[in-house]
Amino acid sequence: MSGPSLMDSLFQRSLEDLIKGLRQQLIGEQAFISKSLEEIRNEIKSTDLSTKSTALLKVSYLSNLHFHDMSFAAFPALEVLSSPRFSHKKIAYHAISLSFHDSTPVLLLITNHLRKDLNSTNEFVVRLSLQCLSRIANVDLARDLTPELFTLLSSNKLYVRKRAIDVVLRVFEKYPDSVRVCFKCLVENLENSDPQILSAVVGVFSELVCKDPRSYLPLAPEFYKILVDSKSNWVSIKVLKIFSKLAPLEPSLSEYESSVRFAVGKVREFLVDEDPNLKYLGLQALRIVAEKHLWAVSENKEVVIKSLSDADPNIKIELLRLVMAMILGSILSTCSRNLYEIIVDFDWYVSLLGEMSRIPHCQMGDEIENQLIDIGLRVKDVRPELVRIARDLLIDPALLGNSFLHGVLSAATWASGEYVDFSRNPLELMEALLQPRTSLLPSSIRAIYIQSAFKVLVFCLHTCFMRGESIAPSASLDNLPAGVSAYASYESFDDFSVENGADATVVHGQTHEAMMWKYKRAQNLLGFVDLTKPEVLNSSIQEKKDSEGKGVETSKIIKLMHYAFSKELGSVSLSAQVNVSVPYGLMLKENLSDLEMICGDIEPSSSNSFSFGNPNEEKDGLSFSSLQINEDSEQPHESTSLLAVHRKRHGLYYLPSGKSEIISNDYPPANDPTKTDHSKPRPVVLKLDEVNEKPVAMKQPDPRDNSLLGAVRDVLFGSEDIPPTSSQSNLSNSSKRKGKEKQHTDPRVESKESAVGDGNSSSRRRKTIVKVKREDIEVQGRKMTRKEKTLFRKKKGTVVVGINHDKEPRSL
Amino acid sequence: MGIRFILMVNKQGQTRLAQYYEWLTLEERRALEGEIVRKCLARNEQQCSFVEHRNYKIVYRRYASLFFLVGVDNDENELAILEFIHLLVETMDRHFGNVCELDIMFHLEKAHFMLEEMVMNGSIVETSKANILSPIQLMEKAS
Numbered sequence: 001m002s003g004p005s006l007m008d009s010l011f012q013r014s015l016e017d018l019i020k021g022l023r024q025q026l027i028g029e030q031a032f033i034s035k036s037l038e039e040i041r042n043e044i045k046s047t048d049l050s051t052k053s054t055a056l057l058k059v060s061y062l063s064n065l066h067f068h069d070m071s072f073a074a075f076p077a078l079e080v081l082s083s084p085r086f087s088h089k090k091i092a093y094h095a096i097s098l099s100f101h102d103s104t105p106v107l108l109l110i111t112n113h114l115r116k117d118l119n120s121t122n123e124f125v126v127r128l129s130l131q132c133l134s135r136i137a138n139v140d141l142a143r144d145l146t147p148e149l150f151t152l153l154s155s156n157k158l159y160v161r162k163r164a165i166d167v168v169l170r171v172f173e174k175y176p177d178s179v180r181v182c183f184k185c186l187v188e189n190l191e192n193s194d195p196q197i198l199s200a201v202v203g204v205f206s207e208l209v210c211k212d213p214r215s216y217l218p219l220a221p222e223f224y225k226i227l228v229d230s231k232s233n234w235v236s237i238k239v240l241k242i243f244s245k246l247a248p249l250e251p252s253l254s255e256y257e258s259s260v261r262f263a264v265g266k267v268r269e270f271l272v273d274e275d276p277n278l279k280y281l282g283l284q285a286l287r288i289v290a291e292k293h294l295w296a297v298s299e300n301k302e303v304v305i306k307s308l309s310d311a312d313p314n315i316k317i318e319l320l321r322l323v324m325a326m327i328l329g330s331i332l333s334t335c336s337r338n339l340y341e342i343i344v345d346f347d348w349y350v351s352l353l354g355e356m357s358r359i360p361h362c363q364m365g366d367e368i369e370n371q372l373i374d375i376g377l378r379v380k381d382v383r384p385e386l387v388r389i390a391r392d393l394l395i396d397p398a399l400l401g402n403s404f405l406h407g408v409l410s411a412a413t414w415a416s417g418e419y420v421d422f423s424r425n426p427l428e429l430m431e432a433l434l435q436p437r438t439s440l441l442p443s444s445i446r447a448i449y450i451q452s453a454f455k456v457l458v459f460c461l462h463t464c465f466m467r468g469e470s471i472a473p474s475a476s477l478d479n480l481p482a483g484v485s486a487y488a489s490y491e492s493f494d495d496f497s498v499e500n501g502a503d504a505t506v507v508h509g510q511t512h513e514a515m516m517w518k519y520k521r522a523q524n525l526l527g528f529v530d531l532t533k534p535e536v537l538n539s540s541i542q543e544k545k546d547s548e549g550k551g552v553e554t555s556k557i558i559k560l561m562h563y564a565f566s567k568e569l570g571s572v573s574l575s576a577q578v579n580v581s582v583p584y585g586l587m588l589k590e591n592l593s594d595l596e597m598i599c600g601d602i603e604p605s606s607s608n609s610f611s612f613g614n615p616n617e618e619k620d621g622l623s624f625s626s627l628q629i630n631e632d633s634e635q636p637h638e639s640t641s642l643l644a645v646h647r648k649r650h651g652l653y654y655l656p657s658g659k660s661e662i663i664s665n666d667y668p669p670a671n672d673p674t675k676t677d678h679s680k681p682r683p684v685v686l687k688l689d690e691v692n693e694k695p696v697a698m699k700q701p702d703p704r705d706n707s708l709l710g711a712v713r714d715v716l717f718g719s720e721d722i723p724p725t726s727s728q729s730n731l732s733n734s735s736k737r738k739g740k741e742k743q744h745t746d747p748r749v750e751s752k753e754s755a756v757g758d759g760n761s762s763s764r765r766r767k768t769i770v771k772v773k774r775e776d777i778e779v780q781g782r783k784m785t786r787k788e789k790t791l792f793r794k795k796k797g798t799v800v801v802g803i804n805h806d807k808e809p810r811s812l
Numbered sequence: 813m814g815i816r817f818i819l820m821v822n823k824q825g826q827t828r829l830a831q832y833y834e835w836l837t838l839e840e841r842r843a844l845e846g847e848i849v850r851k852c853l854a855r856n857e858q859q860c861s862f863v864e865h866r867n868y869k870i871v872y873r874r875y876a877s878l879f880f881l882v883g884v885d886n887d888e889n890e891l892a893i894l895e896f897i898h899l900l901v902e903t904m905d906r907h908f909g910n911v912c913e914l915d916i917m918f919h920l921e922k923a924h925f926m927l928e929e930m931v932m933n934g935s936i937v938e939t940s941k942a943n944i945l946s947p948i949q950l951m952e953k954a955s
Contacts, residue, residue: 019918061920065827067838086954094921097928101835124951134933135833159947166932196943203935207814210887234939237892276860281890312859 012043015057033066044076049083052076053091060095070099074106081113086124089117093128097135107136111144118148123157130163134170142175146182153185158194165189165200169207190222199235202226206238213245220246264289271303276312283318287325325364328356332367340375346382350375354389357408358399369407376415383415384422390415391423394432400441410445417452420459430456447518454525462562531557814934815893816868816883817844818927820916823877825849828916831927833934852881862890873897878913896936900927903941907948922948 013021018036025032036058043055056073063070073095081092100107117129130152133145149171152164168186171178189201205223209216220243227239267289270282286304304319335349350372357368376386390412399405416429423429433453438446820829827845836844851863852872863870865883871893872881880897884890901911903926908915916923929944930936938944 016918057921063838064830064920067842069838086951090951091921094924124947124954127947131928131932162937163932166935166937169935170933196938199939200937203937207935232939234892234936237889241889276858277862277891277894280860280862314860314862314864 012051012054013039013058014054015061018058018061033062033068037062037068041072044073049080049085049088053080053083053088056080056095057091060091060098064098070095071104074099074104078106078109078113081110086122089125089128093132097132100136102138107138108140110136111141114141114145115148118145118152123160126152126160127163130160130167134167137167137170137174139174142171142178146171146175146178149178150181150185153182153189158196161189162196162200165197165204169204172208187219190219190226195230195232195235198226198230199232199238202235202238202242206241209242209245213248216242217246260289268303276315280312280315280318283315283322287318287322324359328359328364329367331356332364332371336371336374340379346375346379347385350382350385350389354393357393357405365404365407369411372408372411372415376419383419386415387419387422388424391425391429391432394429397435397437400435400437406441406445409441410448413445413448413452417448417455420452420456426456426460430460443518447521450518450521450525454521454528457525457528458558458561461558528557528561814885814888815931815936816885816934818883818931819845819848819879819881820923821845821849821853821879821881822913823853823879825853828878828913829920829923829927831924831931833931848881848883849879852879861894871897875901876912878916892936896930896939899939899941900930903930903944906941907945925951 013036021032021036022029040055040059040062043051044059046052046055056077059068059070059073062068077092077095077099080088081096083089083092096110100110114129114133117125118133120126120129133141137145149164149167152160153168155161155164165186168178168182172182186201186204189197190205192198192201202223205216205219223239223242223246227236227243230236230239263285267282267285270278270285273279273282283304304322340346340349353368353372357365372386372390375382393399393409393412394416399409413433416423416433420426420429430453433449433456438449441449816834817830817832819827819831821827827849830841830845832841848863848865848870851865852870855863861872863872868883868885869888869890870881870883871890872879873894874880880900882893882897884893904911904916904923907922907926908919925948926944929947930938
């Protein structure tokens with residue numbers, strides 16, 4: 001090939017020629033491009049590096065702008081990379097940044113090149129390689145190059161250090177263990193006085209904080225100092241972003257009324273401005289504020305309505321959303337007032353709640369969730385309808401992608417599990433609970449799904465055993481192992497894997513504890529299935545007479561579980577615990593040291609874990625990550641195949657891409673005279689408590705429900721009049737946008753609400769343990785397992801009550 | 813994540829520069845660019861510069877014959893991104909001297925380098941024109 005190379009280098013078209021040629025082609029552009037591509041392919045095979053690099057340059061151009069595949073240039077790019085000439089390296093790195101991705105086969109070969117270049121003395125080479133690394137880093141690269149990165153972080157050259165800090169974020173994402181090595185360095189750099197370094201570090205932190213705010217709370221004072229001292233707007237913006245994530249967690253960081261007023265004043269200025277950009281942003285901000293502060297909107301009513309006639313469709317859309325949110329909010333709050341006294345037809349109201357949650361951009365998810373659960377608890381007669389609505393919500397796979405609806409979906413799941421005896425088709429419910437798209441949900445909610453699936457399963461098995469049939473269970477159990485084991489096995493693993501590009505956003509923000517809960521519950525369910533499956537399947541084959549003998553053992557277990565789930569426990573008020581006198585022989589301890597005795601072998605989860613995959617969880621992490629490497633390749637196949645199967649079966653619910661939300665405009669009219677059946681009395685609404693406070697929705701001490709428990713409890717602690725929302729952080733975003741005012745004050749959240757996203761996980765308050773005698777705590781004749789005992793922790797102001805056959809819960 | 817991609821598109825809808833901060837296949841890119849460009853080019857002067865598309869926002873601005881489009885996450889500050897676009901244009905102006913579309917076409921890799929100096933891993937890391945341009949000028953001398 002040496003002959004042609006001379007010719008090639010003499011006659012090779014440079015990039016300029018290529019571009020000029022392209023521009024001259026008025027028609028037949030495609031033909032020109034394909035001809036050029038042919039030439040390039042030949043040129044790139046040549047041994048002369050200059051020819052190669054020019055060819056590489058041309059193909060990068062074509063690929064970037066005309067969407068041509070340049071994977072054939074991957075290996076030649078590496079060859080050019082090894083050239084000592086700087087210009088060649090530049091071109092090679094450019095091509096690599098544009099075209100390499102996780103599945104490029106030659107990605108492994110680049111590690112050594114990068115390592116050599118990262119250690120080079122020429123700072124521009126280092127810079128090139130750092131930039132390339134930031135674009136293409138994957139787990140292997142991140143792992144292998146962490147030591148080099150670490151040295152660069154403490155380099156003398158300002159420029160290099162800055163770039164290294166920028167890359168650090170990406171490396172953290174891909175390879176969480178590098179956090180241990182590099183984090184200290186990063187924190188030290190926060191105190192660096194050089195503005196460039198400072199802005200880089202702040203940038204990194206602003207991204208990190210989005211993922212797991214809690215870990216970075218201790219650094220808040222430093223951020224505050226930076227905010228006050230910095231002269232650059234960009235840095236202020238970044239620090240404010242950090243604070244907006246931190247504020248909901250730490251009540252002392254924020255101050256309320258005056259800052260909201262100030263913000264609303266600014267919003268008004270935006271709204272009257274001529275610039276459509278500002279109007280749009282003003283409306284958006286108002287929408288976020290409106291959820292909590294309706295007064296803000298009523299003040300600005302005229303301005304708002306005027307924008308309805310504005311030419312810009314975007315502005316109109318924003319306005320309509322604002323109005324809709326206000327209307328929904330007021331509907332929900334009026335209806336729920338005074339224990340729903342104005343509602344006569346609860347069936348209609350429940351179906352209304354279901355429809356409300358399907359509206360796109362509905363932000364009332366939390367309120368709807370609370371009301372669904374509340375009504376389910378208080379109004380017995382509406383439970384069949386509630387289960388029907390829940391089933392509709394659960395079956396639709398489109399709703400799983402909507403993050404606003406997670407609360408509603410968790411309420412629906414809980415309701416369907418709890419009142420499964422009212423459902424018409426439990427098998428369908430089971431399928432809905434286990435559908436593959438539930439992997440989009442956060443761990444705490446999936447834990448609830450698993451628990452409900454458990455309840456449904458128990459119910460099905462129980463009824464089938466009662467009737468002596470064995471046909472139905474085998475059908476469901478065939479699907480069940482496939483669904484649940486695939487579900488349980490990869491659900492925890494794919495949470496640790498951040499490989500899925502777009503889906504990785506779902507993973508962030510999950511607490512470690514929630515994931516462990518989910519995993520444990522899945523294991524419980526799987527254990528149960530394994531236990532009962534052989535007998536049930538056997539009994540389907542054999543004669544009924546024979547099945548008596550073999551099935552006895554299994555049926556006992558099933559009966560047990562069914563009884564445990566079916567016994568209804570009423571809600572207990574907050575003050576009930578106070579009313580219960582301390583029984584003789586009970587010792588209340590104030591510190592956690594006794595916990596060690598009870599559960600010495602169970603590791604409590606640490607609240608200091610970094611979010612990217614919990615490097616603290618050593619032994620579990622290791623097994624997960626090693627399994628992950630094997631499972632990873634299988635995961636995409638499994639999940640897509642499951643999805644395909646599900647799609648085939650329930651094709652009705654998978655709408656074509658693009659529109660995935662069902663917009664329903666017809667609410668059944670309220671108290672429709674034609675529909676109202678006066679012979680049916682208004683169902684009884686249970687007043688669950690004499691005390692003024694709303695009772696907490698706790699039914700069992702079953703530790704498996706703690707996350708929902710915690711969320712519901714914490715939200716219910718909020719103020720009575722205003723529907724509680726979880727959008728505190730959005731408010732501070734709006735205040736952030738108001739130009740240059742240094743608003744380090746963010747909305748204060750009542751301290752109890754601050755744990756909303758948190759559930760039961762780490763609390764810095766003191767915990768007390770109730771040590772109760774073993775004999776007192778029996779669940780259906782079996783001793784409490786260790787797991788259940790450890791979860792009998794009493795937090796201040798909350799109540800956890802054990803199932804005790806002697807005493808009824810006090811306050812019904 | 814912040815910024816997901818940056819595009820420069822002319823009035824006829826031809827892409828002049830494309831920088832992506834998350835990996836998309838060629839087909840996806842083609843589809844994405846087609847959709848977005850159609851949406852943005854159809855808007856007139858009086859309308860606001862933010863467009864919502866799927867689960868992210870597009871912030872755009874028109875300078876002479878070129879549209880600058882930046883796709884960002886939903887929680888990103890839109891006005892800051894508008895400022896960033898302006899900064900980008902000013903930087904290119906200083907480097908090329910009265911930048912026009914042809915400059916970008918013929919010196920695409922330089923435009924890429926400038927962008928790489930400013931945005932890394934989807935976040936804006938450098939906003940001072942001097943700091944951005946000096947390494948580029950030094951590199952050109954070195955090569």
